Amino acid sequence: MHYEHIEIEKKWRRIWEETDMHRTNDDTPKPRHYCLDMFPYPSGEGLHVGHWRGYVLSDVWCRHMKMKGYEVLHPIGWDAFGLPAENAAIKKKVHPAEGTMMNIKNMNRQLVEMGTMYDWSREINSSSPSYYKWTQWLFLKLYERGLAYKHEAPINWCPSCRTGLADEEVIQGKCERCGTEITKKNLNQWFFKITDYADRLLRNLEDLEWPSRVLTMQANWIGKSYGAEVIFKVKECDEELPIFTTRPDTLFGATYMVLAPEHPLVKTLTTDECREQVDEYVRKVQSITELDRLSEDKEKTGVFTGAYAVNPVNNEEVPIWISDYVLMSYGTGAIMSVPAHDERDWEFAKKFDLLIRQVILPPDGNNNLESAYTGEGTMMNSGDFDGLSSRGGFEQVVDWLAEKNLTRRQVNYKLRDWLISRQRYWGAPIPMIYCSNCGIVPVPESDLPVLLPYIENYEPTGTGESPLAAIPEFVKVKCPNCGCDAKRETDTISQWVCSSWYFLRYVSPHEDAVPFDEEKVKIWLPVDLYVGGVEHAILHLLYSRFITMVLCDAGYVDFQEPFVRLFNQGMICRRSETSGRLEKMSKSKGNIVNPDGLVERYGTDSLRAYELFIGPPEQDSEWDDSGIEGVYRWLRRVFNFVMDTKFLEGREMSREVRRYIHTTIQKVTEDIERFHLNTVISSLMECFNNLQDFNRKHPGRFYKESVEEYLRLMSPVTPHLAEELWHHLGNIDSIFNEKWPEFNSDFVKEDTMLIVVQVNGKLRDRLTVPVESNQKFVEKTANESEKVMSAIKGKTIRKIIYIPGKILNIVAN
RNA sequence: GCCGGAGUGGCGGAACUGGUAGACGCACGGGACUUAAAAUCCCGGGAACAUAAUCGUUCGUGUCGGUUCGAUUCCGACCUCCGGCACCA
Missing domain, CATH: 3.90.740.10 (Valyl/Leucyl/Isoleucyl-tRNA synthetase, editing domain)
Structure with missing residues (x-):
């Protein structure tokens, strides 16, 4: 039997889909866990191996939590409005609405191929009217509370994107999206009064389990x-x-x-x-x-x-x-x-x-x-x-x-108010109306959404007005107050507003009457674990915190901080063809590695494992194709081993195998919990080497239970292979409905222990003694060692340090 | 300039609260199988000295000092790389 990874992986993805494996239930007696990936924007370039890393990480975490007995909410959706999507569409001369849909389709395929356990029934799209209706609603709530105001000010203007930008979108004087130098332009613009929350945004940082550098960056930004x-x-x-x-x-x-x-x-x-x-x-x-x-x-x-x-x-x-x-x-x-x-x-x-x-x-x-x-x-x-x-x-x-x-x-x-007007087409229209009698009038909630019209000429104008200003059918409106002719606001809402509340929408993505079901928010939120890149340390994370605080003050949610724990994965880098230096993967630097070819050759499971194995997940890592070979060999050996071995039935393990397995249960469990996913792979490999060794030395003495335990440990990392072998062993139900293995410390105990003997801090001998040996016995054994004897010959022993179970250090001169 | 992070074999990296440095893997070398190659399996690799091999000795975690019986780990000074912020009064 060959390890036919392509067929195996396709088969299980199909079965998981058919059996609704990844559906999250709201009604459940289980404890709940909400693990969220940062809202991706549908890019035409699709996902490269750098993107994979974060998604694999959160998926491994979620599968492990599920097996630990949690009901896991792990949703995905699309940050589909905004500059990135629109700029890409303009470049390719495709309407943003169509371009976005195409990109979503492609990225959706890639995420499915990764074997992720997203609940696709909860997929959301910030550019659909059913979503942006509530982004507009959010704007109105801020307006009602005096937190949205219009103000003429010299604002950051990107001459290339031809729109105003928030301070947070200007990086070293340049546009965060396109790198063009920012100029100032006097425009009458909508702002959110984030400065009212400056002190709370700063104080609450104390309670967050976030990487300290992100906390520092936010504190410095608030200044x-x-x-x-x-x-x-x-x-x-x-x-x-x-x-x-x-x-x-x-x-x-x-x-x-x-x-x-x-x-x-x-x-x-x-x-x-x-x-x-x-x-x-x-x-x-x-x-x-x-x-x-x-x-x-x-x-x-x-x-x-x-x-x-x-x-x-x-x-x-x-x-x-x-x-x-x-x-x-x-x-x-x-x-x-x-x-x-x-x-x-x-x-x-x-x-x-x-x-x-x-x-x-x-x-x-x-x-x-x-x-x-x-x-x-x-x-x-x-x-x-x-x-x-x-x-x-x-x-x-x-x-x-x-x-x-x-x-x-x-x-x-230092924090300034948040500029949210964009003079661009591809965004949610700001739900405001200008009436010559009544002044600024908000669109009544019952009239939401203010639909974004489908127009042919969506390119930015550069005049300081959005392309919507040229659409009379859009602009002309009756004043909701007095019924006279009035005009609509034609600027759109920055996409950062769309993404500052999306995590609430996932609990009730199809809800039509409210932005989110408050009861469900109560049971699922705040987000337990948020996984994403550090590039959002200020922008998105600060905005989301602000919006959540506002919703909390307004009584819609009962917590102030949306993300309890944050994990930032490191970037995957590679030598750039243009600069010759190690740089973050990106199309423009010409250092992209496309995962599709690797998936075909080695399989999704190999690539998943390799993404973790490459290095500590919180650190940047250099990509090297050749390393995946080793991971692939491991998986193929596991496959062959399980397929070719006749296992003993019964729920029993031999003592030696049991020790290997339980040592690994402990190590893998601890390492997943500390996010040391790279060493999870090492210990799984090491354990398998031991199991295989044992099987060679003692053929016919291997119990099925041992392999099953091992497969459970592998399953979050290599879900397809684990599921295939699990069923090969005669199991009917999915391995992901199994419990995570329990560690038993009795099973890792050995009869002997290794004591390192040092003389003056230098290693002289290693002693294997019974575990129950006391210091006296260890000293006596050490004194019988020739190596130790020759090292202390002619010297007077001054001091003896004994660390039980570890080391004996003899100080002599 | 300020604030983070990092520096360990040819390479990616491991070492939980100070206690066998180099786990696991890549690449490499040797061997088995093969007509041959690929694949697979087994064995070996920090450096130097020494030796016919073995045994062994010394050095070794960016540099220099310190604390300690013992330091990749703690302290002080410095060097290099990466990231963030940067005229915020």
């Missing part, structure tokens, strides 16, 4: 800082300039102020003599891209406005400058500048020859600074506050100014 808002009065003028500082203890060192070029008071403050250069500078700043503005090696630029402010602590007059290193979107858009104790201010002061005054003495006593000193120290040149520590000074300066109503304690966040 909470404690400080004070201090008011500087403008000289000879009624205007006030509030600034935010985290270092009120350095106020006496504030020798000038800087406003963002976009600051509303720039026009008012600028003197006639300076107006020309200020106007020119403002124009220049507006014209450069975000990337250039942020670039690190850029020299500081700026101009003097001609105006002066008064430093509230010492009534000193300080010049007011403008510079693009001050951002309008953080704090108040204005800063006090303390060049002696801030690197950026130092650089600026040096360049424009502004006064630098040291007000903090470092612990080393240096009072002649050659660069900004940003640490803590003792206050100096600070009037009555001299001699106070930075910390004490912070409090006292604030208290003193607060009495004069010139300051208050203040917490600031």
